[in-house]
Amino acid sequence: MGRVGIRDVADRADVAVGTVSNFLNHPDKVSADKAQRIQQAIESLGFVPSNAGRQLRLGVSTVIGYIAPDVSNPHFAEIAESVELRASDRGVSVFIGNSHRSREREDAYIQVFEQHQVRGLLVSSHEPIEERLAQVRRRGTPSVLIGQRAASLDQPSVSIDDVSGGRQAMQHLLDIGCRHVAFVGGPLGIPQVSARLAGASEVARGSGTTLEVINMPDRTVRGGHEVGEALLQRHAAQRPDGVFAVNDLLALGILNAVATGGVHVPREMAVVGYDDNEFAEASLIPLTSVRGRHQGFGTAVMDLLFDMIERRPVEDIHRVLEPDLMVRASSAGIGSI
């Protein structure tokens, strides 16, 4: 069965095709009587105005594309939700493309979103992607990089100050008396990972506390379990008395593995995560975590993207939000302070 066309609507409403076209694009030009007949015809025929066609004519889409590295990580799902709420206020829909942290899939989604002429793009990526986004911007589709500060002066970004987050986590572990802290995460080439490590190192330097780096590129609960099992294999004296994991999934995996293996958390090993996802607070031993998403995160992202879409001048296109440390039982109540 063919799609219902604009001509079918015109016939049913007994108006000219041009009147239906006006109704769709410049409704103020159509009389109330005709508008009502056209609306009824559209409903009874189930006519869907082709957005593809309308977009080409009007140059306006009602869709934003969001490329996320991994929607099964609640952190990105929560970002998506806060962005969507704000988009919804503006009458815009968000299409999420899940890149599975693959640069190839990121490229594929950027291309498909561009072909669909989305109004703008939001991109959470751990890869160097600014040059690709610059191409897309030159062809007319603005974007906001999420989660890392853009290097280019032309690329808007909204990020968390991960160096500060790393500092806060490490300072907290020092404050509660840790003498040997393991930083767990990887690959170290990822800007978010290296920034968190840089903050932690800065605080550790000269403190008398050892900072050991455990490179675990699989930043999932499974990866955390693997690290936890490896720590259990060590003699107790060789184990860190504090762990700072680069995200909550890793931290929860480590926490569960070592606690199950008989290590007391936090007395023998304090654990701190990053992101403060929904499972951090709900864990059986609630997890201390660095919280980057404020209420205002989604708002900041969407407002910046709309500034770009509507070509408003913006003072600072690199918005950097300060994170907060949420202290919970996985590191509380044992310290010297």
Place this chain on the structure above:
Amino acid sequence: MGRVGIRDVADRADVAVGTVSNFLNHPDKVSADKAQRIQQAIESLGFVPSNAGRQLRLGVSTVIGYIAPDVSNPHFAEIAESVELRASDRGVSVFIGNSHRSREREDAYIQVFEQHQVRGLLVSSHEPIEERLAQVRRRGTPSVLIGQRAASLDQPSVSIDDVSGGRQAMQHLLDIGCRHVAFVGGPLGIPQVSARLAGASEVARGSGTTLEVINMPDRTVRGGHEVGEALLQRHAAQRPDGVFAVNDLLALGILNAVATGGVHVPREMAVVGYDDNEFAEASLIPLTSVRGRHQGFGTAVMDLLFDMIERRPVEDIHRVLEPDLMVRASSAGIGSI
């Protein structure tokens, strides 16, 4: 700045516009020499073939729309991943729309996806939505309903046998000796909830074990915490010795609240969830759960959708997969068997 058009590409490559069009749509008709020049022109100009335009001509899109109730629930994120892997094999991208369990937003996404002329739709919904999908199907966009068996003979669906899942969970709690089981979930009008309850009731009937229904429509970790806190308020003798929660988020919230409140899990209270999400196995007290997603789930969904898109005859458009009970520490090692 205007978008680069097909004419610019033709000029740069020194070929006719029709040759560029052939290159895009029927590349086999273009000589290798011209194809190479056109490809170079496309790359140097940053030309993006308008999918909108191409779709209208060819009637073919490379995108599938997936409407999920809540991507922050790892269960739906995992479904999205398995669907995407299969889609990727077929050269198709998946756009995810997050409906936040709102019927209004489901409708909005269906409309926007239809306007973008996606090749097909996947819909996970807890609402009655078949009539809406029938409209869309009549206008040319096929869909597969995920997670509930469709009532209509024309609406393809892939679902888990939730009655069987409910039976398995309840039988397991009986087998380990529970005398008072709380079924936690809601609203009871949701097909997936009522089917799981129906299975549990069937097994409980005549068994001598009481089945109490605790209606908790907020099927999140937070909702589970609330139920757990309420159970802690009861005298120990009034508490259930078994809990069957309608999803893992609820189960984990209950488990964490009661264990933190001093109830021994599983000895004093066994807990069983549903979905077997990533956090079920990784919990500090690993959670027994009903696993519905087989390796084959994403494959079954995409294959059925492509049968519809390519109008292949299909024997059974209602595919129902059998779930498996994954027994773990939250209900193990205490039973009479």
